[in-house]
Amino acid sequence: MRNFEYHTPTRLIFGKGVVEKLPEVLGALGNKVLFAYGGGSIRKNGLYARVTELLKGFDVTELSGIEPNPKYSTSVLDGVRLCKEKGIEVILAVGGGSVLDCSKAIAAGALYDGEPWDLITYKVPTKAALPVVDIMTMAATGSEYDSGGVISRTETNDKVGYMDPHLFPVASFIDPTYTFTVPNRQTAAGVADAMNHIYEQYFNAEPNDLADGMMEAALKSLMKNVKIVLEAPGNYDARAEIFLNCSLACNGIYSLGEADSGWPMHAIEHALSAYYDITHGIGLAIITPRWMSHVLNEQTLGRFVRYGVNVMGISPELPRHTIAKQSIEATYRFFESIGIPMHLAEVGIDESRLREMAHHVAVNEGLDGKWVYAPLTEADILTILKNSL
Amino acid sequence: MRNFEYHTPTRLIFGKGVVEKLPEVLGALGNKVLFAYGGGSIRKNGLYARVTELLKGFDVTELSGIEPNPKYSTSVLDGVRLCKEKGIEVILAVGGGSVLDCSKAIAAGALYDGEPWDLITYKVPTKAALPVVDIMTMAATGSEYDSGGVISRTETNDKVGYMDPHLFPVASFIDPTYTFTVPNRQTAAGVADAMNHIYEQYFNAEPNDLADGMMEAALKSLMKNVKIVLEAPGNYDARAEIFLNCSLACNGIYSLGEADSGWPMHAIEHALSAYYDITHGIGLAIITPRWMSHVLNEQTLGRFVRYGVNVMGISPELPRHTIAKQSIEATYRFFESIGIPMHLAEVGIDESRLREMAHHVAVNEGLDGKWVYAPLTEADILTILKNSL
Numbered sequence: 001m002r003n004f005e006y007h008t009p010t011r012l013i014f015g016k017g018v019v020e021k022l023p024e025v026l027g028a029l030g031n032k033v034l035f036a037y038g039g040g041s042i043r044k045n046g047l048y049a050r051v052t053e054l055l056k057g058f059d060v061t062e063l064s065g066i067e068p069n070p071k072y073s074t075s076v077l078d079g080v081r082l083c084k085e086k087g088i089e090v091i092l093a094v095g096g097g098s099v100l101d102c103s104k105a106i107a108a109g110a111l112y113d114g115e116p117w118d119l120i121t122y123k124v125p126t127k128a129a130l131p132v133v134d135i136m137t138m139a140a141t142g143s144e145y146d147s148g149g150v151i152s153r154t155e156t157n158d159k160v161g162y163m164d165p166h167l168f169p170v171a172s173f174i175d176p177t178y179t180f181t182v183p184n185r186q187t188a189a190g191v192a193d194a195m196n197h198i199y200e201q202y203f204n205a206e207p208n209d210l211a212d213g214m215m216e217a218a219l220k221s222l223m224k225n226v227k228i229v230l231e232a233p234g235n236y237d238a239r240a241e242i243f244l245n246c247s248l249a250c251n252g253i254y255s256l257g258e259a260d261s262g263w264p265m266h267a268i269e270h271a272l273s274a275y276y277d278i279t280h281g282i283g284l285a286i287i288t289p290r291w292m293s294h295v296l297n298e299q300t301l302g303r304f305v306r307y308g309v310n311v312m313g314i315s316p317e318l319p320r321h322t323i324a325k326q327s328i329e330a331t332y333r334f335f336e337s338i339g340i341p342m343h344l345a346e347v348g349i350d351e352s353r354l355r356e357m358a359h360h361v362a363v364n365e366g367l368d369g370k371w372v373y374a375p376l377t378e379a380d381i382l383t384i385l386k387n388s389l
Numbered sequence: 390m391r392n393f394e395y396h397t398p399t400r401l402i403f404g405k406g407v408v409e410k411l412p413e414v415l416g417a418l419g420n421k422v423l424f425a426y427g428g429g430s431i432r433k434n435g436l437y438a439r440v441t442e443l444l445k446g447f448d449v450t451e452l453s454g455i456e457p458n459p460k461y462s463t464s465v466l467d468g469v470r471l472c473k474e475k476g477i478e479v480i481l482a483v484g485g486g487s488v489l490d491c492s493k494a495i496a497a498g499a500l501y502d503g504e505p506w507d508l509i510t511y512k513v514p515t516k517a518a519l520p521v522v523d524i525m526t527m528a529a530t531g532s533e534y535d536s537g538g539v540i541s542r543t544e545t546n547d548k549v550g551y552m553d554p555h556l557f558p559v560a561s562f563i564d565p566t567y568t569f570t571v572p573n574r575q576t577a578a579g580v581a582d583a584m585n586h587i588y589e590q591y592f593n594a595e596p597n598d599l600a601d602g603m604m605e606a607a608l609k610s611l612m613k614n615v616k617i618v619l620e621a622p623g624n625y626d627a628r629a630e631i632f633l634n635c636s637l638a639c640n641g642i643y644s645l646g647e648a649d650s651g652w653p654m655h656a657i658e659h660a661l662s663a664y665y666d667i668t669h670g671i672g673l674a675i676i677t678p679r680w681m682s683h684v685l686n687e688q689t690l691g692r693f694v695r696y697g698v699n700v701m702g703i704s705p706e707l708p709r710h711t712i713a714k715q716s717i718e719a720t721y722r723f724f725e726s727i728g729i730p731m732h733l734a735e736v737g738i739d740e741s742r743l744r745e746m747a748h749h750v751a752v753n754e755g756l757d758g759k760w761v762y763a764p765l766t767e768a769d770i771l772t773i774l775k776n777s778l
Contacts, residue, residue: 001404001565001625001626001629001630001633002404003403003404003405003406003407004401004403004404005400005401005402005403006400006401006403007398007399007400007401008397009396009398010396011394011395011396012393012394012395012396012645013394014392014393014394014395014645014646015390015391015392015393015646016392017392018392176390208610208626208629208630209606209609209610209613209614209630210606210607210610210630210633210634212606213602213603213605213606213607213609213610214602214603214606214607216602216606217598217599217601217602217603217605217606218599218602218603220598220602221597221598221599221602224598225598236390237390237597240390240597240646241390241597241598241599241646244390244599244645244646245599253642256401256403256633257403257404257629257630257633
């Protein structure tokens, strides 16, 4: 087992009606609040009105219109400017992972005098950040229980992950009832995102039974419960189990002591959504079975066999290569069965920029390192992208 | 799923050689250190010498001789007095769960002007505690990653659990190599303790698949790895997996959103070790199958079937009552197979005080409440104890 350090200082406040505790939690952090949110969905479902009511007595500045795949040059810089102008003391992010990721970058940028991009790209270490509290409306990224975010810079086609211990939210409010109205396509994309977070940890060179078993349980729970909510969007217990699973999936608790895989599928998908602004979870679902097929070999066979038997329910009596291949086929069929378009062509991506993207990933992500679970050259990345068309 | 709040601010520092970071971690918390430990085992294995070396430059006061089932009137009160006299700023607990539990009670008592027993029994709320850092030498209680401890008061036969958010360790150093020299009987007792922590969560009225699957993985990992280390005490990976599992088993992360079971087996065992000072994990192992048999009925059958199939590997084709009964039998046989004496008589407990203990548990623990998974009257508790003889 690898040495590790694990520390998650975030307070999870989970369940029906928990948002009523917001004033107590925020009040301990400051009075000048940046209330950050995305489009109009929180106005439609009544959450905007309720939060506004709960914020009476606070000095509130709003930042609205934060986009999916949040953009540096608009949302992040706007937020940093507002924080500095208004002397903001705490950021309240209300929405999905994009709103929260953006708020984390704003929180760090607000306490830094230079160009925030230098923090996001680790050119300069992050020394402080404003406290962030969130109210989540989407189960997907797990940003509510991790120290990272993903920020896009459209001008340069960059989509980069930014992680730092200062970025853990102080508290995350998770009321699964807010996800009852999430459209099926987004629900499925969120589950695919969480499943991929688990795959990126599960396929690693130094597994242990505890971590593997936890991840197998998590994958089975996601697969079972997403089917329930696609039929019955208001099933509370299924929504809750999905949300809890999404929150834990990107936190690291599922894979303590295991080797880092290099997160190759995320590296490749970030190019897709940076170049084409597609939904992250859908991009990941499309890449997943193609990455699996590409890296299946004698070295990785054992992992795929375990996955096939323990997660996909394939008979352990079959030949090992058959189990592995069937496990990948079952993964593809599962994503298809929850309504995810499984070809890049279906989300508006053709062959024209695949080479450029493969080059971008190879240069910026270093997936050919020996520490990566199954190292990928630029040619490998291009093959995976072509097979995803 | 139940509403919950979850917050574990402790930093886990896990792996070979991690103790070298001690000065950095302690230094951030203070210079006046209470170095608390138990008997002579850390002198024998070299840890005492290494810690003393690492503490050069700190102002160190030692508190040694903390007992298993740590005692209020000696260890806790001695520690509190030392902290007050010396102006201690941080407590370093080096040892197993007893040393750490004791240190947590000292940490709270040191910042309270009255009788510390009032804090431990919740007569007075805990408002502050000194920071506690630990170096663990036993995999068992999980005290290194929870906010509780168990303190015994011999004069009154009380053994009480004391939990408060102020009692989370700031940092826990876990180097599994320190457990290579733990005798087999203690290793087995530690694993039985962790398994029982999981049973107390697993058998509850509102399960969910994610939590259940995590706990099933944890139980299987413990059962597999304890067999390995009993044969090969120096197997690092097996020791590490056991230790990580013990740390997580009492933390709550395995059962987020599930109902509280009332922890009936712990309630009963606390009487055994309060009256007879036996090893906690051994008492739990003895009680476990007797509790299981006593509470198996039509309402609880489904849980036992799931446990039997998913953890004990019993065929799902068998009749449900057969699976349940075999699962309990398999639990008994497993504990027996790792060398645990499975009768109270073998640990020096006869029938003479069973009635008194059953009465003590019934009066002090309230196990007949409707919120308890399988409510127990005083007569039920007595039956379980008698069946354990």
